[in-house]
Amino acid sequence: MNLDFSVVPRMTDLLLWGVAWTIVLSVLSMVLSLILGAVFAVVRVSSIRLLRWPVQGLSWVFMGTPLLLQLYVVYFGLAELGLNLNAFSAGVIALSLHFAVYNADIIRAGIQAIDSGQYQAARSLGVSHVQAMRKVVVPQAMANVAPALGNMMIALLKESALVSAIGVMELTLSAQRAISQTFRPFEFYLAAAALYYLLNLVLQQALRLIERRTTLTR
Amino acid sequence: MSDPRREPLVRIRNLKKNFGTLEVLKGIDMDVHEGQIMALIGPSGSGKSTLLRTINQLEEVTSGEIWFDGTLVNAPLSHRAREKHLNALRRNIGMVFQHFNLFPHMTALENVTMAPVLLGLQTKDEAREKALRLLDKVGLGDRANYYPARLSGGQKQRVAIARALAMEPKMMLFDEVTSALDPELVGEVNRTMKQLAQENMTMLIVTHELKFAADTASHVVFMADGLIVEEGPPQQVLRDPVQARTRAFLQQDD
């Protein structure tokens, strides 16, 4: 095989554009998936069935079906229903929901592991259920399950490649564009893979920093 | 101190509590008057903690009535209304737990300021100033920015007391607050409680320390098997009990 990586620098702008959008797409989805995941987790440990059941249903749907189909349904399906989302928003929504249900499972286990005395102490001060969860229980639960959540964030970054399928010009799609201009698939797929890997290294360092900060305080 | 002509702050009538088929409280009648320091003693499993926890409704009751400051604590209400009612009630009843239950992800100061700020009772600055005063009062002015992990058990418990006081409660509940402490740390927490007693705080104290009860309480209640067996001034209940059950308990404990 005849590899020629000298074609890659010629497409630097295109690839950097892709990197930038992958970062924006992923970081936005990470934040949303963590917030939503925490909300879903709190709902799922609550005693109110009317809230619990819809979230349980959502969880089954998003865990039981492929992310690629979820992207298509959110993008094309909702358009059929008259809800026109641009591809980027559709991508963020599908990624966020998909990972939120997994995060919720992890955070829920974290919540159940927190000593009930924490919740009771908060309630004994007169704060509401939601306040006690938000300020006392969930932050501790999330800190305890931070390594598992970190793994989900790494998965999210990689799975964001699927959003190329609905035409978002992120890293994978920009690599495909570069290939269609240069007819060098192998070089650009490898270059894109290397860039994903680099992004993940950075993410891992960031996660390690956050973890260290949350464990330092105990 | 307590004026028997006034309505009691807490009035409990025929209170029963079951856990499944286990009857834990079997018909408690009890009054706590304003300014009273009431010590609740009794063997393990007699229902002391459960009784304490029904007063601020960390535990729901099975039947009977609990009145606090003129309102029926366990009034039958819709879920929503009950939540509001409980939050209002709990602001007025401070509670300190055996295992401190400090929030480990917050500094001592943040532990104390959290509730008043969340509930909008004080601005952040007001709460901070007040919390520093309270921490000073319990002898921890220099530990405000420490996380609980870096405090001793006695220090944690004093932060927990400051945290409850920040809500300016009308009454304080203490559930064996020194029994998880190393013996040499008990004194500092007891001193803090005595100081509160001198300031006329109404206090209901579950304790295994009979000497502390004798020194501090204005009234002692002895419970066994979910019932109040005997109550009265400390000299009487602790030195000269009427009931055989009380005598047996006190002898065992010597």
Ligand SMILES: Nc1ncnc2c1ncn2[C@@H]1O[C@H](COP(=O)(O)OP(=O)(O)OP(=O)(O)O)[C@@H](O)[C@H]1O
């Ligand atoms: N949440 C619960 N579920 C089931 N049983 C409980 C629960 N809480 C307490 N009990 C039972 O109720 C009885 C009274 O418990 P409680 O904690 O009130 O006793 P106590 O007088 O405080 O004892 P101790 O001095 O050991 O703290 C015990 O038999 C206990 O096992």
Ligand SMILES: [Mg+2]
């Ligand atoms: Mg107890």
